[in-house]
Amino acid sequence: MTRYILKRLVGMLVVVLIVLTIAFVIVRLAPGDPAALLLGPDATPEDAAELREKLGLNSPILVQYMAFLGNAVRGDLGNSLFFNRPVTEVLLARAEPTTFLALFSLLISLVIAVPIGIYAAYRRGSWLDQSAVSTAMLAASVPSFWTGLMFQRYLATEMGWFPASDYGGPDADFISRMGYLVLPSIVLGIVNSALILRFTRASMLDILGEDFVRTARSKGMSERRVVLRHALKNAAIPIITIIGLTFANLVSGAVVTERVFNLPGMGNLVVNAVLRRDYPVIQGTLIVVAVLYVLINLMVDLVYLLVDKRVRY
Amino acid sequence: MTASPILEVNDLQVEFATRRQSLVAVRDVSFALGAGKTLALVGESGSGKSVTSLAIMGLLPTAGRVTRGTIAFQRGSGETVDLATLSQPAMRHIRGAEIAMIFQEPMSSLNPLFTVGDQIGEMLMLHSNLSSVARRAKVLEMLDLVEIPAAASRMSAYPHELSGGMRQRVMIALALICRPLLLIADEPTTALDVTIQAQILELMRRLQRELGMSILFITHDLGVVAEIADEVAVMYAGEVVERAPTRPLYAHPRHPYTQGLIASIPRPGRAPGERLVPIHGTVPPPSAMPPGCAFAPRCPHAGPECEAPVALTEAAPGQLARCVKLRELAAHA
Ligand SMILES: Nc1ncnc2c1ncn2[C@@H]1O[C@H](COP(=O)(O)OP(=O)(O)O)[C@@H](O)[C@H]1O
Ligand SMILES: [Mg+2]
Numbered sequence: 001m002t003r004y005i006l007k008r009l010v011g012m013l014v015v016v017l018i019v020l021t022i023a024f025v026i027v028r029l030a031p032g033d034p035a036a037l038l039l040g041p042d043a044t045p046e047d048a049a050e051l052r053e054k055l056g057l058n059s060p061i062l063v064q065y066m067a068f069l070g071n072a073v074r075g076d077l078g079n080s081l082f083f084n085r086p087v088t089e090v091l092l093a094r095a096e097p098t099t100f101l102a103l104f105s106l107l108i109s110l111v112i113a114v115p116i117g118i119y120a121a122y123r124r125g126s127w128l129d130q131s132a133v134s135t136a137m138l139a140a141s142v143p144s145f146w147t148g149l150m151f152q153r154y155l156a157t158e159m160g161w162f163p164a165s166d167y168g169g170p171d172a173d174f175i176s177r178m179g180y181l182v183l184p185s186i187v188l189g190i191v192n193s194a195l196i197l198r199f200t201r202a203s204m205l206d207i208l209g210e211d212f213v214r215t216a217r218s219k220g221m222s223e224r225r226v227v228l229r230h231a232l233k234n235a236a237i238p239i240i241t242i243i244g245l246t247f248a249n250l251v252s253g254a255v256v257t258e259r260v261f262n263l264p265g266m267g268n269l270v271v272n273a274v275l276r277r278d279y280p281v282i283q284g285t286l287i288v289v290a291v292l293y294v295l296i297n298l299m300v301d302l303v304y305l306l307v308d309k310r311v312r313y
Numbered sequence: 314m315t316a317s318p319i320l321e322v323n324d325l326q327v328e329f330a331t332r333r334q335s336l337v338a339v340r341d342v343s344f345a346l347g348a349g350k351t352l353a354l355v356g357e358s359g360s361g362k363s364v365t366s367l368a369i370m371g372l373l374p375t376a377g378r379v380t381r382g383t384i385a386f387q388r389g390s391g392e393t394v395d396l397a398t399l400s401q402p403a404m405r406h407i408r409g410a411e412i413a414m415i416f417q418e419p420m421s422s423l424n425p426l427f428t429v430g431d432q433i434g435e436m437l438m439l440h441s442n443l444s445s446v447a448r449r450a451k452v453l454e455m456l457d458l459v460e461i462p463a464a465a466s467r468m469s470a471y472p473h474e475l476s477g478g479m480r481q482r483v484m485i486a487l488a489l490i491c492r493p494l495l496l497i498a499d500e501p502t503t504a505l506d507v508t509i510q511a512q513i514l515e516l517m518r519r520l521q522r523e524l525g526m527s528i529l530f531i532t533h534d535l536g537v538v539a540e541i542a543d544e545v546a547v548m549y550a551g552e553v554v555e556r557a558p559t560r561p562l563y564a565h566p567r568h569p570y571t572q573g574l575i576a577s578i579p580r581p582g583r584a585p586g587e588r589l590v591p592i593h594g595t596v597p598p599p600s601a602m603p604p605g606c607a608f609a610p611r612c613p614h615a616g617p618e619c620e621a622p623v624a625l626t627e628a629a630p631g632q633l634a635r636c637v638k639l640r641e642l643a644a645h646a
Contacts, residue, residue, distance in 0.1 A: 211421040217372050220409030221439050233426050308426060309471045
């Protein structure tokens with residue numbers, strides 16, 4: 001077990017190193033002078049020369065690479081051109097709305113999708129199953145900006161139940177900031193619950209046809225116990241995978257939803273950074289998101305280990 | 314057969330609803346199983362053995378339904394119930410506790426995510442109010458009884474850590490831990506190696522002597538039947554075609570299908586060069602059933618009279634067969 005985790009950690013480091021390398025190379029492969037690129041179109045040649053010196057762009061590429069890695073390890077991802085502040089700081093400031101939006105919306109989709117998915121599989125072909133599947137398809141095909149706009153218009157503007165957009169002023173307290181996340185969480189929760197519902201249903205259907213489910217029934221237990229204890233535990237692994245992936249996706253930027261609700265999160269940050277050609281921020285986001293994916297993957301694998309003793313370390 | 318059978322199936326019919334029609338998978342199946350006895354249900358794959366056993370357990374797939382007949386089961390309390398019409402909640406008290414079942418595939422019949430001890434102990438949790446310590450002790454005792462070596466350490470093993478033979482022993486331990494009155498074994502040795510098969514059969518025989526349960530033993534292999542069964546019901550295409558005590562059935566099989574099955578058993582005593590006689594063709598599916606005798610298309614003795622429906626009739630004292638040409642065949646023999 002410890003050996004397995006060590007092996008995984010080494011693998012993670014390799015992946016992160018590759019991502020760092022890609023981030024390093026991208027800026028240098030882009031046509032033109034990296035310093036000019038990093039400074040943006042309005043920079044004077046003098047500024048560029050100064051930055052080139054500061055970044056060590058005049059030293060050999062390997063030296064530059066080592067310096068870049070060294071900085072990244074210390075948490076120094078350079079300075080944002082637009083904000084004129086360290087990238088790490090900029091990212092941290094945007095982490096809160098994105099993280100909580102991801103958590104809340106994932107919670108909402110789990111509460112909706114997992115029970116319905118299980119029940120739909122159990123009563124496959126029934127009226128409920130068919131309506132669950134078609135509703136899920138509908139929910140997945142409606143674009144989230146449309147749902148978001150509708151919610152804003154009817155639930156926020158007309159009914160006044162929720163704030164329509166933004167994330168509170170600089171002095172808003174935590175609770176009121178979270179209030180701004182209710183509608184976007186529901187929007188994202190609905191979209192993601194469609195996917196999770198279909199996954200839950202499909203993996204439950206697979207498992208319910210297994211011989212050991214028949215054995216469980218032959219023992220004389222309630223259907224509830226057959227489904228929730230014997231079948232669900234076996235169906236859980238693909239469900240956990242999709243939940244992990246969904247969460248990673250959410251954190252790496254619910255771009256559309258953050259824009260519609262004007263939330264100062266990572267998704268919005270990335271879009272703006274691209275529009276502003278703020279290369280250090282793009283680079284930094286790439287690295288943070290990659291590390292996050294790797295971490296979530298590791299967590300999902302560790303959950304497998306807890307659930308399924310057949311998994312070989 | 315003894316005076317009061319523990320299980321008496323009468324005129325059982327099971328249908329499967331498909332998109333277009335309803336298929337009769339099992340029809341006119343009747344047999345009786347005496348307390349402490351073993352009845353073998355024999356027939357090729359597709360002849361309706363598993364469907365019959367699942368009907369008894371009340372575990373037919375959702376599309377399947379008992380549409381005729383009764384399944385009388387004498388409970389431990391002495392009360393006789395009809396399993397064909399019993400409610401699911403009532404059935405749950407019988408399943409596992411009074412009627413237990415083991416299945417063909419020891420590889421897939423155990424839940425891969427629970428330990429052997431948990432899966433066997435769950436049976437006691439469902440049907441007794443023993444403490445967890447007492448349950449553990451009983452599971453251990455049961456694992457010893459089915460001759461699993463190092464039983465204490467096997468308690469915490471997962472199914473994938475055991476061989477096929479060991480898993481089938483675990484299934485037997487699981488089935489018998491509540492001391493059921495009836496054990497249904499659906500091809501329990503089919504998936505196992507020949508040597509392991511013999512060990513499992515021997516184990517079942519010994520446990521029956523010690524625990525006294527009745528066994529409904531399902532197999533497609535008439536070869537193993539002689540070793541375990543008191544009585545045999547031969548099934549073909551959803552019907553019982555012959556029913557007799559084991560000895561007379563082997564000595565004088567009356568139905569041409571039974572005769573064919575017996576002729577195709579490989580026997581150690583067979584003279585070299587003596588040929589096994591396979592039965593050509595396959596069991597007709599429920600959707601393509603011939604009008605009269607279901608075996609007629611494959612029967613060497615079939616004639617025009619075989620196209621009319623035929624009932625199970627007495628071929629000899631205690632021996633029933635479903636064939637219009639019984640007399641004729643007996644005269645030739
Ligand atoms: N779930 C099902 N749906 C439709 N038909 C079935 C189903 N299960 C079994 N049958 C039918 O019942 C017949 C008998 O099957 P089965 O009892 O499994 O045979 P055996 O156990 O003797 O090999 C098969 O020919 C099959 O067509
Ligand atoms: Mg079968």
